[in-house]
Amino acid sequence: MNPGGSADDAREPFRRQAFDFSPWSFWSSADEEARADQEALQRQLTAGPPGYRFGPRCFVSRLASVQNEVLELGPSSYVAAGAYLSGSLRTGRNCTLNPYTVVRGEVRLGDAVRIGAHTSLLAFNHTMTDPDVEVFRQPVTPKGITVGDDVWIGSHVVVLDGVTVGSRSVLAAGAVVTKDVPAGAVVGGNPARVLRWRVPDAAPAPASTASTGSGTGENGTGDLAAAVADLSRRAREQAGEVLDRCYDPARGLFADRPGAPPTVRAQCDAVEVAALLLGGPPPQLDGEEQRERLRSWQDARTGLVGQLDDSGSPRRPAGTQLEDGDVSYHVLCVGYALELLGSGFPHPVAVVADMEASDVVAYLRRQPWQHRAWTAGNYVDTLGTALHWNQRAGVPGRPGAVEAVFGWLGLNADPATGMWGGRDPDGSLLQVVNGFYRTTRGTYAQFGVPLPRPERVVDTVLQHVRDPQLFAPGRQNACNVLDVAHPLWLTRSTGYRAEEVRDVARRLLRDALGHWTDGQGFGFQAPHPSTRSLEPTRPGLQGTEMWLALVWLLADLAGVAPALGYRPRGIHRPEPAPTNGDQA
Template identity: 50%
Template sequence: MSEFDYCPWLYWERATDDDRAQQAAWQEKLRGHGLREAGERTFLSPLAAIFDFHLSIGSDSYIAGHAYVTGQVRLGDHTTLNPYTVVRGNVTIGDGVRIGAHASLLGFNHSADPALPIHRQPVVSKGIVVGDDVWIGSNAIILDGVTVGAHSIIGAGAVVTKDVQPWSVMGGNPARLLRDRRKPRPSSGSTDGLGGGAPSGLGGSAPSGLGGSAPSGLGGSVSGGLTGGASGGDLDGRLEGFARQARDQAPSLLQRYWSGDGWFRNLPGLAATVRPTCDAVEVADLLLGTAPPQIPAHELIERLAGLQDRTTGLSPELGETGATVHSGSAYHLLAVGYALDVLGAALPHPIAAIQQIDAGQLQKILGDLPWHSHAWSAGAWVDMYATGLYWNRRLFAVDGPLETLLGWLLTRQDKWSGLWGGPTPQEGRRQPVNGYYRLTRGTFAQFGVPVPRPEAVIDSVLAHTRDPRWFADGRGTACDVLDVIHPLWLCGKQTGYRRGEVQSWARERLADALTRWHTEAGFAFSPMPTTGREHEPSLMGTEMWLAIIWLLADVLGESGALGYRPRGVHRPEPALDPTSLANI
């Protein structure tokens, strides 16, 4: 027994190296009994009774001594269970939640059929969901089937039997609404009788927002009054103004990246390569509705189609040979395939390198991918492979083991996070979230198959948006923002879960993105210096941000104001009619 069992918020301030080693060993032991995920700086008291469980706990969270935890329990980031709390059954708790001592969340119940004795009644469970930024006071009780909305306060001793709307202050038995937390208190100094201290614990006070602020004006300027926030009734006009300016400048922009020898380059001064040429096709299609004006469409089609190796079906980089499904140029299956599609043409040869991978080989390759350390690159491989299956089926009527691929993914998805792979100490959730985008783009989205566990995905992705390493203080590369908004957009097509928070994040990011257009140069991949020249406007950055802006606007119901809709790699519709999968 130690002070940390009862005051775990002191752990990361006072723990010795020996204390930390003991905690690491304890968590490792729990992993063998049901601890599915533990974020950074978590503390699980050895005095807590954690039995018969499947537990996922986020970063900067703790479970104090003598807490009683059983069942399928998920705790978000900055979420704390104080001494003697009880959490049982199917319980999902969001980020920034404080639960006072002796509180009980009972995510199960017993039937009450009069034909059976009480001790023989079966157990039933609807589950409990607690939103972000919630304070549950000491001795409060939350019963099965209840959803507690975000930003709410449950007073000490309250017994909650029905759903609680966001921003509610509840008290009593049964609990009733005392006031809306956003409105002034009834009288000066009133505490609503809530009681039940909940210390700030690890990581300070519970955040109520969705990530750090993103200051504007960091990546060049855009004229026409587009530097204001993208909120309110003028959003439609701002989007129209942005798209009009982008269309007007598109010919000059494309000329900036034209190499003069039939190809495009990503940045002035660099050698021409395959991907920026494909990006130029997509940018021209979005903004001009034509092929790039620098080269006749038929000549560009001939160049892109001529890249494909007849033996493998892959398209190597300019001046290179011998592309494989594990080389960097494997991305050209997406880039070249969709550029030709946008131009009204198609790859001339089947993708033999994909066709040669049978179901057994596929399962071995999938199992060997670095899901736990580099889920992003693992997801990228799945995206490439699935796109090869797509081209083979659509263009050449050649079937592949799509059922095997989808079955493998469905059985390996983490049911708590909704992702594939887990957080890493170096990057937090970045690897599995960015990998999720690549993986689902090529599989579920491209083939029109519903994504599994969309609510869990939304929870995980929104938690990722609060990681300041990737999103605070103007951060947010094209990959990081795309790989958040596409999963939120895709899952939002199946559920309205946390839609207000998703839209809040989209609105903030859209306002920021609209300020970053460089006159006659487009968008930089990164809004601030990272490595190399990623903070300079580029073709890749421009193509990606145009798609990102469409997705952000579409989440807000305003994409029609842009006057363009992606038709290539980032197309919102399934590339293949789902009904055509019946014979696969």
């Protein structure tokens, strides 16, 4: 175990534990005996109850107190002497927990997180709601702590439960961190506040007139409302031009954008855009003709709508499964386009009509929640919407099928996030949040059923939206912003963290107002000098339909929706879908 030097060296007693207190030099300097001992310790830990996993070149000091249920260390990550670990700790690569670090509860570290000595990450808290019960006897409320990539946490720092620390930030020695730390910030003090910016580009832009409150009303609401009204006016004036550039008169079909092939979704997006901005069907095509064509595309046997072939004719769906890419989304977009055209599917969705409650539960269980929550949410959205269309058509399905959807989802919502599924491998919440929107759009939102854990949803979304890799103005896309806007709108009645929600809505709304291209509409991805050559930044029908809907959601959260003069209809309708007795 001797890391080097003579046995007679007077410093030898101190060197015996050198790697325990300076573990970063272990694999470059330790002798074979020390390496074999460390490898034996890791084998012993991983051979016990499941939940322990170590990447290559990890080190765990025998002088640490390791009491975790889950301990997953990424490559070249170290735990030094005196560290006290409990709960669930997952790290990326090159993370170091220095001597006497305390990490307890549900904690996730990204790559290259270095934690100084005597620092505590405490991812749980005792409630104190009952003054007649001793605090230690009251329930524990864990929310978890998440730390991004390339974060330096100094010595004697305390990070409290529920905090997210953004990537490339620095927590100065002695800081007491009670709130989320923005990516790229340097924070310090008690309570911690932003002192400066390690990453200058991550600093917030100087407040504009609209954000400083110089306009009418709180926080410049008058100026923001004027900007919203201006976008609405331009979009209405240019709606015909936006639709016409995507229309092929020779085939009588819409494409998402010029030069792209026609798709089923493009026909539906054209109907949605026209209904929103013009109050009727696209002027390029007779409404009755469009309606009958969409109805004819539904396969009578399965109730599904296949993709278009090269000639613009629909292919017959390959099977009866809802989990079939574009065919799955067609249940949503074609059904709602037909509703906007005053009609509906001529046939029920057969595979859903025959589902017993046990089949519904099996369907929900087999979705890839832990690794691809967005995909799972996509297919749950399809299931819920198919059940809705069948009910509207007088085909109620098997007894208990709809109830099984809400029963399973309610029981399996994560108490910490209010959502379903696991984080991405890098700790990102992208899949979880995006999957939540799709899951709830077709179920809770569409059927008007209350969410099981709305306040946790707000916490999760507000944590997610601080990620500059996704929500800096030049990195936004319609999917990611919509998947934030809709959950915040759906939970607005709770009043929970309402001012923070309004601030986020105003910020994203101001960004969105600048994404419109005159005469062309919105691209799916926000335009930016660094991304202007990318295909998703080109304006098209999909981007226009999605951004128009999410602009309304954000404007309503910001208190300026009346200035838009429209309200989403069809697939992004904010209120529950009508039942048999309601008007579409």
